Amino acid sequence: MAIRVQAEDFDVGAELAALSDGNPSIGGVASFVGLVRDMAKGDGAGGDAVSAMTLEHYPGMTERQLAAIEAEARARWPLDGVLIIHRYGRLLAGDRIVLAACASAHRAAAFEACWFLMDWLKTKAPFWKQEETPAGARWVAAKEEDDQAAERWYKRAP
Template identity: 75%
Template sequence: MTVRVQAEDFDVGAEIDALTRDRHTIGGVTAFVGLVREIAGGDAVSAMTLEHYPGMTERQLEAIEAEARRRWPLDDVLLVHRYGRLEPGDRIVLVLTASAHRQAAFESCHFLIDWLKTKAPFWKREETPQGDRWVEAKDSDDTAAARWAENPVWPGG
C-alpha cells in the first residue's frame, strides 16, 4: 500500500516502473491522472489551491485504498494527491491499480477515483477573474460514488 499526500509533482512513468518492477504476477496496470483545468463552471481558472488536514487525509486515503483491496484482487495500489497552489495543466492526483486481471485493475481504479472525489478531505479554492471561490461538492460525484454500493465485491476474473 502506498498513499502519499505531497506538494511536489510526480512522474507517472517512474511511478508505474516502480510499482511493476520485477513483479511478474501483474497482468495489467490502470492509471488515472487528474489535471487542473483552465475552465471550471464556465469560468477561466488561473490557479487552484488544495488544502488538507495532515494525518486525517492520509488515514482516509488509506481506508479508501483498503476498501478497494477488499473488493478486488489487487497486487498493488498507489494513490498520490498533491496539495498547494497548482496551475492549469498541473497534475493533481495519480491513481495506479495493478492486478493479474484487467477488469479488477479498471474497476478498482474507477472506484478509487469516485471515492476520492467524495470521501477524501481536501478543500479546493479556484482563482478566477471574478475572484477566489471554494469548489462545492457536486451531485454527480455523489451519484458516481454511490453506484459502488450496488456492486460491493469483484465477481471474479
C-alpha cells in the same frame, strides 16, 4: 501500500514502473491522472477561466482516509499493487493533482478498482479546493454528480 500526500509534482511514468517492477504476476496496470482544468465546470457549456487552484487538506486525517479507501479497493478486487498520490498547495492550470493506479493479474480488476478509487477520492477524501478566476477566488462546492458516481459502488458487493 503506497499513499502519498505531497506538494511536489510526480513523474507518472516512474511511479507506474515502480508499481509493477519485480512482480511477474501483474498482467496490467490501470491508472488515472487528474489535472487542473483551465475552466471551471459551470452549468451548461462552459465556465469561468481558472488560472490556478489551491488544495488544502487535514494532515493525518487525509492519509487515514486514503488508506481506508485503498483497503476497501483491496477488499473488493484482487490487486497486486495500489498507488495514490494526491497533491496539495497552489497548482496552475495543467498541473497534475492526483495519480491513482491499480495493478492486478487481470485488466478488469485493475480498471474497476482504479475507477472506484477516483469516485471515492472525489467524495470521501478530505481535500478542499479554491479556484482562482478573473472574478476572484472561490471555494469549489461538492458536486451531486460525484456523489451519484460514488453511489454505484455501494450497490456492488465486494
